[in-house]
Amino acid sequence: MRELSTPPLAPTALGGLADSLYGTAELTPALVQLSRSADGLNWQPVTAQQFRDEVLALAKGLLARGVRFGDRVALMSRTRYEWTLFDYALWSIGAIPVPVYPTAAAEQVRWILAETEAVACVVEDEDQAMTLGKVCDALPELTGIWQLDQDCVRLLTAEGAGIPESLVHRQRLAVTAESIATVIYTSGTTGRPKGCLLSHGNFAAEADNVLAGWQSVFTRGEGEQPTTLLFLPLAHVYGRMVQVAAVRGGIRLAHLPEFGADTLLPALRAYRPTFLHAVPYVLEKLFGSARLAAQQAGRGELFEQAVEVATRHAEAVERRQLGRGSGPGPALRLRHAAYDRLVYQRVRAVFGGRVRSVMCGGSALSRELGLFFAGAGMTVYEGYGLTETTAAITANPAAAPKFGTVGRPIPGAEVAIAADGEVWVRGGGVFAGYLNHPECTAEALREGWLATGDLGELDRDGYLTITGRKKELIVTSSGKNLAPAALEERVRAHPLVHQCLVVGDNRPYVAALITLDPQALEHWQLSRRRAPLGDWAALADDELHAEIQRAVAAANTAVSRAESIRAFRLLPGSFTVAQGLMTPSLKLRRQAIAEWYAQDIEALYTP
Structure with a gap:
């Protein structure tokens, strides 16, 4: 096998994920950790101290309702502030959140809650409560159903008022890096989804090394706090990793439950993030909308010329960063500057005006689209990962992205190409195995390596390209x-x-x-x-x-x-x-x- 590795940049974490939250609140209580909004337009700051106090109060409420160390609690909701609140409250008492997609069918909900033996489930609204109600009789372990839209956070907080804080901290400090942090079910493109056991150490290794390796990507200006708007589903590993990295890295995090054009674009303009995490579908739709708007305004030809110039400019910059060219020539730089005023500024304004970097994963992004966004002043850093790798295992380097590839191993990770072209990986983010499926675990994990099931190639610079799935x-x-x-x-x-x-x-x-x-x-x-x-x-x-x-x-x-x-x-x-x-x-x-x-x-x- 051809192998490639990148040394780690972050030390190995020892405790649980909730520890960083309490540490930040102690050291920098006034740091704005999150932002809340009821309408996606008016954002209210939440400091590290405020968030810590809310998490602690909710953790006491969960203890009052009988949730204990190691218990599994399902979360079935869209991406919203309360999900992050419950995640950190559960981690504070050593409990294990189990995400469920809000659109899951009753049978999917029954399967996940039964296999994980969930003792409680948090739902968002009446529709999800009814979905869960259809299968409650088949879930003997389930003793609590809490509904966000029925103010369950306030009710649980009130119930925990008499619980001493020391009980929460005693359980939090018992959590180790090897403790299971969550059970995330694979998307299930084939067969029944399986629950991936991801530890606190998996998330910490992933988040800390990405924060160290891409610090320049997240930070827009000297002394300016990086901010991001999370619209990816928190039921997916990518969204959860973004959440953990933001809390550990002092990045101001906001949540958006819906990411259709009618909600995402106004929220971006109102919140004005400095960088984003997205899937290719979002970038494709935004590019398509920009092209269509230009055509409808009679500026279609101008837009296509701007796309061509942006692509050529980004290709020249890419060659220079890879040591194979001197960069854009004078004539290209002049044309690029002209189109920046006419077109690219308008494209960036759609993203709120401050975004200069986008981390992208989940599926393949075309090289041409990556080049266009880079030429328009927003570099897309494409990466690759699985639920089993706690999101990204490779990503394009901050200083030298190669568009059309998914980059090189992130710090602390290794990639190998097997004889049949299958991509094998290992590193701190690789999971512990599948819940209740030892045969599947043994098939996937081989002497520390994860056989991904994906086919890929490593080029001469060590950049990975995914070419397909073995089963597809x-x-x-x-x-x-x-x-x-x-x-x-x-x-x-x-x-x-x-x-x-x-x-x-x-x-x-x-x-x-x-x-x-x-x-x-x-x-x-x-x-x-x-x-x-x-x-x-x-x-x-x-x-x-x-x-x-x-x-x-x-x-x-x-x-x-x-x-x-x-x-x-x-x-x-x-x-x-x-x-x-x-x-x-x-x-x-x-x-x-x-x-x-x-x-x-x-x-x-x-x-």
Whole structure:
């Protein structure tokens, strides 16, 4: 195996995650640790001392209600301040939070709470309470249900008033780095999700090394406190890692429960973060919205020219940082400066005006989009990780990102490529195993290495590129092997395309199911002086088919004929989480889509 490692930058943590909260409140009580908002527009500061006092009071309430050291308590909510409050209150008494996606079906909730033997569950609203109510009879260990919208934090705090603080601290100090901090269930693109046992030490190693290695990314100016807006789901490991890193690193953290364009953009303008964590979908949508707004304002050609200049400028900077060039020339710098005033400032304003860095993970981001954002003054640092690695195990270095890759091992981590191309990793963030699944644990963990199931390549500079999933390899009836992710990404680069699923396993050739972006489709129709049509009517448009055929043909230029898409089918609507066709972290559930659209797939291979 080819191996690559990066030495750690942070010392090994000894205690639990709650310790840093109490330490910060003791040393810098006036530090603004978080911000709260009821509407995403008006933000109220929460100091380290205030947050510590709220956490301590809630921890006493949990003790009063019978939650004990090692007990598991489920959290089923969107991303909001109270989730972080409960996390740190539970960690303060040595209890173990178990996140549940707020959109989870009753059977998923039953499975997670039954397997973890959860003694209580925090829900956000009446809908989630009703979902839980459907399966309560099958959960004999469950003794408490607390609802955030019914003011459960205040009620629990009042119940704990008589509990001595010393009891909380005695349990907190019994937590070690090896203690389990949380059980996070994998997204489950295939099969039933499994619970990953992540320790306090896993989160501390991940957060502390990322904070040390990317300090320049998080800090915008000398003496200015870094701030970030968390809109990723806290039920996902990425969101939880951001939360822990913010609290440990003195980063001001705010929560946003919804990240649709109608809520995210106003919140960004009001909160004005200095950096963001995001998934590619968010960046793709924001870029698409900027392009569409320019086209509707009659500035489409100007925008495309600005994209081309930004890309060239970022490529020149990238070559210089990698020691292979002198950077942008005088003419390119002049054009770049002109477009900065005309276009790039407007793009940055969408993010609140102060964002200069974005950490991105969860799925692949196209190289072209990464170059554009860097050229527009917001560098995207793409990384790679799993629930099993406590989020990122690789990331692009702060001083030398290489766009289109997921970077190098983070400090304290190692990456290796096995003989069959599978990515193996190890480091302080690698999990302890799967709850109640020793066979799966033994299959995944091999002499300290985690076999990720992903396929990848290390280039000459040690940067990792993920090429696909072992279980998602398509093998045509002629025996040709194809990892579909890269081809799908190229098709999705077209403004009209929303989603793409490549099929062809045991079939004579490769084909694709494609969904369209509704906003881009409406603009495309209006630009051709047509009234917007419904989904089905639009799909019958020959000119639209020809446009998507050009997108497919462009994607096919990067692969051999045997790997190219020979046929495609446009679908009305999109693949959604509600249908069960995407995971909550917005990954395609391939098998579920194949079953849902079985007739459409069959039609692709019918003469």
